[in-house]
Amino acid sequence: MLPDLPLLPIHIDPLPYEARLDARPREQVDLVVMHCTELPDLAMARRFGEEVLYQASGTGNSGHYYVDRDGSVHQYVSVERVAHHTRGYNPRSIGIELVNRGRYPDWLAAGHQTMDEAYPAAQILALIALLQRLRTENPSLQLIAGHEDLDTTEVEASDDPSLKVRRKRDPGPRFPWDEVLQAVPLKRLQPETSLP
Template identity: 30%
Template sequence: MNDYLTTILSINSRSSLLFILLVFISVLSNCDNASGQQEKKVVSTVDFAVDTIPTLNATKLELTKQYCLENYGVASYKLDSPKIVLVHFTVIPTLEETVEYFQKDSIESSRTNISKFSQMNVGIHYIVDKDGSIYKLVPDTVIARHAIGFNHVSIGIENIAKDAADLTPAQLESNVKLIAVLKERNPGLEYLVGHHEYNDISLAHYKLFLAVDESYKPHNKPDPGPKFIADLREKLKAEHNLTFMK
């Protein structure tokens, strides 16, 4: 009888231990699942095609270095800590014409409002074509001349369009994907600004404005327009839980 009871107790003990172990494993599994669900809320890497069209050479890098010395007081073309994503449209109607324009080393003398401050040509980091294709022209680590007073802290995106009405849904989607990836690569990005907003001294980003020559000031621009930038902010929040300051 005693042997029988001992056997029963032994079996019950093993069953209890097994039961406790199964409960513990279940709890761990639930914790892992909860952790995984939380991680899904964080911006995940977005896979999309980016075709590279190089526009840099030794001459342009030297012009960029000189531009930065004259306008930001630093003899370097490096973009170390970008804070702003600045969105434009080209006015130039095609990708081919836009690339041809940006590939020039020196700015056109006809652009009298900015050519007197540097011979460096205007430039951009990314172009988004009307079908949503994304092209990289300048590395994220190199300064491009696309926004007076903010080039030292900004990554620029141009959208091929004659005006705001010419922008496409495909471009909006690609801007969302591109900015989500840029934020992953550059966690310090805090501001999303339309070119039409960059001259607004009431917005938070304006505290980053820098110009050695006080006469080199931003001027009003129409691109990409209030609707496109509002839609862009809304989709970044809805699809990637990303909110940027202005």
């Protein structure tokens, strides 16, 4: 049993197409997938999330929660809806996006694969509080993974098609896995044991 958690203000701002996303019971959710936006700020991440990419459903790609550098938490998709954030894992997972520039703007350039922006303490503290709250509200939630753990696809580099780069590298090498896992009772889903 987790102790009472401190108040965590969450700014609820549903995406325009949220109601068109598939519904699901909370009991179906057993996994959190950690992402970084790979964009310069929350406003641009919101614009990307609002883009309709799937014409048949009128929906796009987005996480459920976004945590900004200042520690503010924004919910764009309800946990009871399936957000499009990790191929093969969406029906069972909650996607959390941390605002971080990652490889922006040359995501797939072979010469630009370094992800050197640190995650500020306020952002990580807010993430831990969010994960603790999600764990309390969703007893079936047991696992956590990075997007890079679950999508290991390689694609041609945008600056040199003879080279391959990882399609997804988030949350990246600066994400403090040890700190997060010590604070939250979730088990890291390792690639060799992950299921589609």
